Amino acid sequence: MLRPKMKWLLQENNMSGYDKLQKALGVSSLTAKFLWSRGFRHEDEAKEWMYPTDEQYHDPFLLDDMEKTVARIQQAIESNEKILIFGDYDADGVTSTSMLMMALLELEAQVDWYIPNRFTEGYGPNIPAFERAKENDVSLIITVDNGIAAVAEIEAANDLGMDVIVTDHHEPPPELPNAYAIINPKKETCAYPYKELCGAGVVFKLVHALRGTFPHDLLDLVTIATISDLVSLTGENRALVQQGLKALSNSKRPGIKALMDIAHVSGKVVNEEHIGFVLGPRLNAAGRIDSANPAVHLLLSETMEEALTWAQELEKINTVRKNLVDDIAKEAVREVEETFSENDKVIVIGKANWHSGVIGIVASRLLERFYRPVIVFSIDEEAGVAKGSARSIEGFDMFQELSKNRDLFIHFGGHAMACGLTMKTEDIETLRIRLCEQAEVSMKEEDFIPKLPMDVSLSVEDVTVEALTELMQLGPFGIGNPKPMFLFEDVTIVSKRKIGSDNNHMKMELSSNGAMLESIGFQFGHLVDQLTEGVTASVAGELSVNEWNGFRKPQLQLKDMTVTEWQLFDYRRIRHLRDIFSHLPDEEETSVICFQEKTYEQLQSFRLDNLYMHDELKKEMNGRMIAIADMPHAVKELTDALTAFSHIERIYMFLYDTEETFFQPLPTREQFKWYFAFLKNQNPFHYEKYKEVLARKKGWTVEHLSWMTKVFLELHFVTMENGVVSLNPAPEKKSLMESFHYRKRLEKQEAEQKLLYSTYAELKKTIAPYIQVRTEIGTKEKVGNGL
Template sequence: MIESMKTWTVNRPDEHIVNLFMNELNIPSIHAKILVSRGITDVEQAQSFLHMNTSCLHDPFLLFDMEKAVTRIMQAIGSNEKITVYGDYDADGITSVTVLTTALEQIGANVDFRIPNRFEHGYGPNIELFNEIHNAGTSLIITVDNGISGHEAIAYAKSVGMDIIVTDHHEIGEELPIADAIIHPRHPKGNYPFGELAGVGVAFKLACALLEDVPEELYEIAAIGTVADLVPLKDENRFIVKEGIRRMRMSKRPAIQALAKISATEQSTLNEESLGFMIGPRLNAPGRLGSADSAVHLLKTTDQMEAMSIAEQLDALNKERQALVTEIADEADRALVEMYGDMLPYVIVIAGEGWNQGVVGIVASRLTEKYYRPSIVLSIDKESGIAKGSGRSIQGFDLFKELSKNADLLPHFGGHEMAAGMSLSIEDINSLRDRLNEQGKLGMTDDLLTPRLKVDVPLEIGEIEVDVLEKLELLRPFGVSFEKPVFLIENLSALNIRKIGSAKNHLKLELSDGTNSIDIIGFGNGSIADEMSPGVKLSVTGDLQVNEWNGRKKPQLLLSDLQSDERQLFDLRGIREPNRWISIIPQKNNLFIAFQESSVDHFQSLLNNVQIHQFGQVELMETDHVILLDIPETPDQLKELIVNTNPKRIYAHFHVSESVYFEGIPTREQFGWYYSFLKKRGSFDLRKQVQELSKHKGWKVDTIYFMTMVFSELGFVKIENGLATVREDAVKKNLSEAPTYQKRERQIELENKLVYAPYMELKSWFDEICKETVDKEEQLWI
């Protein structure tokens, strides 16, 4: 058996609706299954989803206060007032600033922008910055991607005579700030049809209202922020991203071309993953380490050389950010081991002096992904006595709710079920750690602490073709609320198992359903090859891709997880030296078993650190791995062992100290001649004459002793002190009645079945035994 790394939840789409979609929409089965698994069950709904257009965009004036905001902005433009767009330092905020300042410039506004520094000003409206903005002559501030919770700073802005328009999409508190207008898709007094816009989506709607048209050249900028902010990719968001990516692939914007080049991404193949993993992080990087202004300048520049220069700066900052994350993550790992050893806490709370506040959230995500525990990473500032940090959680542990129980320790915190930010006194870190661990202990079961994998698109290999995979573009973009599918292919036989890569740390499989085959690539999963026996039946999950090599295209699955319910047999026969195979034996839950007493001594001398047990001398209990060192005396012994230990894996060495398989059993003619020989002589001294007889007949000495013992057990001869004497009163018997004869027959049969049989025959025999084990277990439940 091979256990999956995660607990799979397999949802199978309704086959009737799948077939309906295939026929009515003329789409492949894979496309139909994805749509159905995402909750789309109506043909008309599916048609609209697949072929979105501008009709998806809602009237921007449906947003509460939009009319008021546009009126005030146009008034400011008419009187040449200075307008400052106040943004945020992440990719959503940066793109929001770009979209709105671009639109304002197009209608003649006197506009600039300000973005707070994460370390100097923190998130959101800041009194110090607002004062600087006021002193620079600004009379109207427009916030983008922030402001809904900036009560104090907004009140200050009003007190010094500035007007302020808030555009935001974050959660609204009990009270709204005293702004001149608040544009928010979930405004309590509004009725906007779609409440899940990103910050840049709200800025885009304001741009549409100001321009009295859709600024098509800004779709690509809005798409970046929408993907980066992980908002649901449905309704307007989906269309913005889909249209933005379409335009981005042929964009002449210097920023897009430079970012694609610097991230080694083909511009014509850009997709939501490129935005999320290649472009978004580079736009985020400057804001994580200092000022985010350069990212806005990049997106707005019309100069190719300037764009490339800034893109190179952002790339360098991103590499610096990556190095910081790795360094802090390593320090956090070491601190975790020092604090807890092998026993993980229910909730990880790790703090370090001087850790960069801009990346602690990423480190928390890494810890949560690695250990599957809620994780909080804090940066300690000894001068202020304050620790600031971020947390990430797992399904079933509401981080915001659990932090709320510790509000007395947390003067500032916020977030939601899966992520949160906070600050607290350094002196309270241990208390927070202890409390959260106790809360986790009470609220989290072993089941909750097991990673889960939602599998929702089961396939047959025959459905997977290159042209079908290339047409998955029709369903993109994938993201929140329309997740990338996790494909499942079940009950495949392993035709080929290999470790690949210079360090042999990657896995390559060729799996077959008996008719078709597919390649599987598992990066970092090379060690799993040691857990697989030839022909093992596997089910695999992952992401389907088109692999192109030397101009040839073929489908392959990038492995996410795999499992096998089949007990596995590993063939160690013929590898005489145990030191050549001992390294592949798992170190826990093992039973090294020998059936012969002589084998116990033999292997104990070769395997010093392994305990060898003799069959019949040890209580047989369930274990994961059984290592069969030699062959049993009877098949029933082996069956008894397997049934009682119920192993997941069987390692068959089957050492035979004296093989008789090729020697066989003497023929009846040999027995007849030897018996006649004995009768003629009356007696025969084995000690003195056996070598001479062996040489005369060309028989092995062991063969002569064997026949003599058979005659003795049948009463044909009597043996005393090596002298075999014929008995005159012998009763005629069949040779096969002699125990020694029977024992050799059994050994030959066992050697044939266990030692010399081809692997698949041996596996088939073990499968039968394992089936008896399963049948026995099922009978116990009846």
């Protein structure tokens, strides 16, 4: 058996009917099953999803205050007013800044840009920055990807005689700033049909309104921002990103080309994963480590030479960022393991030397590792202030739970799954205690089991390169349109092996009904020793096309797996008892069974906690994992030992033995008959003096002869005194089977034949009837349709 790491949630859909959708759309069964699982029942709605059209783009003037904003910007351009774009330091913020800068320069505006330093100024507008803008004769400030909560700062700008236009996408607070105009689709008075635009998406609509035409040339930038900022990839965002990915793959923008060159993406068909894991992190890195300015300079570069200089600078910064994250994450994991217990429902941790620019990534790492709501703080000991980044799990609304503690915060904001906060260092422990108490009330034990939502159960035969190529056209995948997750039940593990420089990954070949599927499991290398080839498993994961040396084939990227049948691990050829320990998965959890006193005594020296002689076992013993250390004297000894355990998931079969009898032929009845006649004829026979001569004459071994003599003595056919064997004058007629030694020798040979020298399949078949298996380890739960 193998238990899964997560709770599997399979969409509960009656799949009858998907074949009609398949026929109507002319797609593969895989694509049709996936669409059906996502709730598509009719051809028209499925086509609308598969092939977004321009009709999904809404009129930018539906955004509240758009007309007012366009008029004010046009007035500023006509009057040669100085305009300042006030941006943010993440990928969404730098692309927003760059897009609006390009558009306003096109319109010949007097425009400049400014992004605050997160370490000296923090997030969003600040009064000193506005005061410097005034000193530079700026009369119009346009915020991008920020400003919706800057009540005091915008009031200060008003007092300085500057107009502020806010463009933002974050949740509006109860009190809005007194800005000249506010463009935010989430604003209560805004009638814009689609609410999930990112900051760059809002700027994209503003540029559309300013130009009067759809800004196709900015699709590459708005796509990077939309994916990097983890907004919903539905509706208008989905249409933008679908077009934008094509634009990115063919982008002529120097900054984008240089970024893709340095990240080894050039020449590839860019997808959402390239942005999410390669391009986006590099744009984010600058603002995380120091100033975000290099990212904006890169995107605004007009020549490849200039762009490559900035791209190389970002690459260096990103390397620093990765090293910082790795170092802090290792330290944080160690801290959690040493100081927190399973009773702590929320992890709150922080140190003075932790870089505040990467604590969000570290919080995500801790959440993934421990699956608990997490807050990681970077502490400024001199100022007595801590900046924190929070990440949460389903079942704990971080924004709502932190909102109950506003009295402790200097600054605070965010949403259900992620928040940022600043507070006094001295209050961190108070916050930790409060949040743990709140979690105790609001969360259930099952909330702390990671969930794995799955779309549909497939058969291996469904998976082809053609079908997967077609399925990928249903992307982009991300928030709101998660990447397809598939379940394969009752597949056979044909092969498995560790791969990677540290052997920390696993590669498997899976089969079902003659069809084969390759699987790769990153960070699953440890499972290789917990699986046996030929076992039936259920696996869950994402599908893709693996291309190597021009050859393309389907591949499953493993996310979780389970084996519900017991497994037999065959280590029957060990040479030394100490070799047992290199194969046991967990010595403390494994019950080690011995049948020979000598083995038991040797293993006692290793101080095993769960070491037993077979005759010590009692019924209903606990033990999921059983190791059979040595050879039993009979098959029944082994089967009796196995039935003592209430349930068994794995058996590790070693069967160590120093006295094998299988290749020592048992004397035949004819040999016994000849020897008895010989003793009768020679009576008495000086056994000790002539045993070697007799053995040599008959072609027997001395051990062979000695054993027959022992059987005769036990049956009282003969007596022995001073090495002389004498025939009993009136022996009672008995069968050889009445001899204990004869019977045990037969049993030992049978045991060796069935247990030690059998094939793997024969051995498993011999012991299978005696294994009690716990069947209630299933993890699959059906849930309602999520669309």
